[in-house]
Amino acid sequence: MINRIWADEASLPANDRGAAYGDGLFETIRMAGRKGVLLSRHIERMVSDAHRLGISVSRHELDAAVAQAIERWSSDAGDQGWVLKLTLTRGAGGRGYRPSAGMAPNLLISSAGLPPEPPAGGVDADFSRVPLTVNPLLSGIKSLNRLEQVMAARELHEPLFELIMSNPEGHLVEGTRTNLLIKSRDGWLTPPVRDLAVAGIMRQWTLERLRELGNVVQERSVEVGDVLSEACEGLFLLNSVLGVVPVCNLAGHDLPVDPGLATICHPLELLE
Template structure:
């Protein structure tokens, strides 16, 4: 089990390892009233990736907290849409970095208003100047170590929706809060999951959704010239709160915009 904290009643203890070391992970879930989009995928990823960090969580306990949270927070917002955030940490205490194996995890449950939706006509995106480093042991985990994304997000402004981060070899990996999906005449491609800092549940679901329709989908390293070139039929940003976001320009280069993917893979059809 975990120690449960409600964000509207206060924060975690001062010596929680989430603050001290980013020793934990989180999920942000798009809510419509008391139902969550891609809910089971979010909770399964949380249990699985917590396990990779050595933090044991019970899926059924998380469902029970979800039930309480959706009853507690839905109706508090002007909009039917809102965001539920679950933050799990290894708990409080330990001997410096070294955790105590008997430690009880902390679960902080918070709600937030729905962010502004991206325009259907597409968004403007640039390359980030902040390199992204991925530890193979932590690849894909939405951990609380997100300082690189924060530094990159400082490059955003009200007309720049997202920046795309690359590794030291120059391969495009992901946005600060989105995964990438490219459409070409050969089909769909996306950077390999093993190369990613955060491998999103929206990405997983969209890939499955496309494969289920018989579309060609490959995971392969992407370079800037794969997108800014004749081959590109569309670039999409994937985020489990905002859904499918088409890109209309990358670093000043216009890209073709096609709203079809957002219709095929409609996040709001995944409410549970």
């Protein structure tokens, strides 16, 4: 059984493994009233990634916690949207890095306001100087080990909306808080899950939707040339709270902005 902890009245125990080692996961869900954007996919990802880490949590337990969170916070938000954050840790204690048998996971539940909407005409981005390394055992997992993203995000200054991180091989992998999608003459392109630090919910949904509509989507390593050549017809940043955000300028280079994708993938049409 998991312990529910409401962030507006308590916090994780002092010996929780979340703060000690980043031993856990989180989900950030865009809410509108009592509904959430791709809510069931967020819950499913947390259950599935918890399983990869050996943290025992059920779909039912998370559903029950989310239902309580909605009771608690949805009416405060009024017509405004809000953000529900779930932080699941392996629990408190253990002997150093080694967890004890049968630990009870802790679920910290919090709410926050929506971030500002990015401008519809596109945002500015640049390349990050912070390399992104991905452990193959942990690829794609939205774990609490996010120091690389923090170090990159420290260099986000106006007017930059995002910084794009590369792996040691020099491939573009993802933004600090977004996945990448490129529209090119030959179809759509995105880095493969095995290279990703975080395999986003919005990324997965968008790839499925594009394919349903008959588009070719390649999942392969992305080079700088893929976004800065004339073959690039658009670069999009995907995030389940912000939706699909076109980039109009990357590292001083103007990019074409095609608003079409935002209309087929708007988060508020994905409420459930």
